[in-house]
Amino acid sequence: MTEQYLTVTALTKYIKRKFDTDPHLNRVFVRGEISNFKRHSRGHMYLTIKDDQTRVQSVMFAGNNRSLKFNPENGMKVLITGNIGVFEPYGQYQLYIQQMEPDGIGALYLAFEQLKGKLAKQGYFDQDHKKNIPVYPQHIGIITSPTGAAVRDIITTIKRRYPIVNLTVIPALVQGVNAADSIVNGIEQANDHTDFDLLIIGRGGGSIEELWSFNEEKVAQAIFQSEVPIISAVGHETDTTISDFVSDLRAPTPTSAAELAVPSQIELKEKLLQINRSQTRLITNMLHTSSQQLGRLNQSYAFRYPEQLVNQKEQELDKLVERLNKALQFTVKKKDDALLNNKKRLISHHPERQIQSAKKQIIHVQKQLQSRISLITEKKSTQMVTFIDKLTLLNPLEIMKRGYAIPYDQKGNIIKSGLQTSKNELIEVKLLNEVLACRIEDIKEDATDE
Structure with a gap:
């Protein structure tokens, strides 16, 4: 009976598994107020999240709170993303915070x-839909505000790094109610002109409200549907927008976007010099190797004594031809012998010979069969004669031929004893060819029986 009772540990582990496997608790969004906030020496944050009616113990580990852009304080209202789990030693559920921001x-x-x-x-956001950024673009479109600092940083950086590229600024609003439509129009306009091979969209840093146009679904769709590769450069390195996820490449800042868009002419020149030095070294080595090979060939026996080499090769050729002829003769003879053997085997297995052999076997078997039949017939005939003789001896008619007769009473029964009849009784006596009607006058005992 005690087996139905669980230990506290087993019960807690069971409840914890239930929490861990519940999809509704694996990712929760909670709004509440911070209280009992404490930062551990190892960097973890322990706090209570409460509202007017209840509270829940919470923890935000150091790996998650390093990215916070603010310092949590008691009384601060926050928005939290995390999961619900069970802290086994105390058997209580708590909120494990993954992300947190002010409620504002x-x-x-x-x-x-x-x-x-x-x-x-x-x-x-799938990598399969990402388009490759051209290594050496020829015409870049910059979709941003024409009066902002971002466009100046992009143009200055590109002209310094790769001055031969063509740049076109496509004016667009990057903040406000109409900003999303303006950015979409800029992307569509660039796609209508087939001479662009790369686009940069972005702006400088700002609050989440100021950057919100780059989080609009219509902007994400325009970036996704663009046939021209797009680099997203919105805000500072810590700012992340939907455009960054959808674009083919995300740059942390507008200046970084310019650096990612074009190669550096200094690096290209250095690379060309390295290629030139490498090719020069390779060609020099090839020429040196070829010169050594030519020198060895020039000093070789073939170049110094070509006639002797030809005569030597002629003799070698004659020997090879002789060996070839002998090999051919040997092969032909071997094939002829094999053909002759096969012919003999074929003749020995010719169907006509096999038929003749089979006929002889049939005749022999027929003779044996006929002999056996004759012997069996003779034996059976002798046995039959013997059986006939035996049957003849047992035949009543044969006995009657020797003078014997068979008496019958009026009912047709054979009379075997005088006790079966009486005086004056009529009987029939069966002879071989006649039947006698008789009357019994007297019954006497046979004296010979004594």
Whole structure:
């Protein structure tokens, strides 16, 4: 009966597994107020998240809180992304925080996460859809505000690194209500002109509200559908937008986008010099090797005494021809012998010979069969004569031929004893060819029986 009772440890482990396998608890979004905040010496954060009616113990490990852009404090309202689990030693559930931000931007952040999840499921972020960035672009379109610092940084960096490329600024709003439509129009305009082989879209840093146009679904669709490769360069290195995920390449800053878009002419010149030195060294080595080979050939026996070499080769050729003839003769003879043997074997196995042999065997078997039949017939005939003789001896008619007769009473029964009849009784006596009607006058005992 005690087997039905669980230990506390077993019960806690069971509940923990239930929490860990529940998909609704693996990723939760919680809004609440921080209390009992404590930062451990190892970097972990321990706190309580509460509202007006309840509270939950929470922890944010150092690996997750390093990316926080603010310092959590007691009384601060926050938006939290994490999962629910069970802390086994105390048998209590708690919230494991993965991401946290002030509640002031929580709505935008939630919208960002929802759109990010939706587009991820639709394959917008898959590497299979990423287009290759050209190594040596010829014409780059820059979709951004023509008056911002970002466009100046991009143009300056590109002209310094790769001055031969053509640049075209496609003006677009990068902030405000109409910014998303303006960016989409810029991308579509660039795709309508087939001379662009690379696009850079972006702007300088700002708040999440200021950067929100690059988180719009219509902008993500335009980037995804663009036939021209796109580099996204929005904000600073810590800023991340939907455009960064959808684009073919993400640059942390506009200046970095310019560096990723074009090669450095200094690096190209150095690479060309290295190639030139490598090719020169390779050609020099090839010429040196060829010169040595030519020198060895020039000093070789073939070049110094060509007539003797030809005569030697002629003799070798004669020997080879002689060996070839002998080999051919031997091969032909061997094939002829094999052909003769096969012919003999074929003759010995000719169907006509086999038929004749089979006929002889049949005649022999027929003779044996006839002999056996004759012997069996003679034996059976002798046996039959013997049986006939025996049957003849047992035949009543044969006995009657010797003068014997058979008496019958009126009912047709054979009379075997005088006790079967009486005086004056009529009987029939069967002879060989006649039947006598008789009357019994007297019954006497046979004296010979004594």
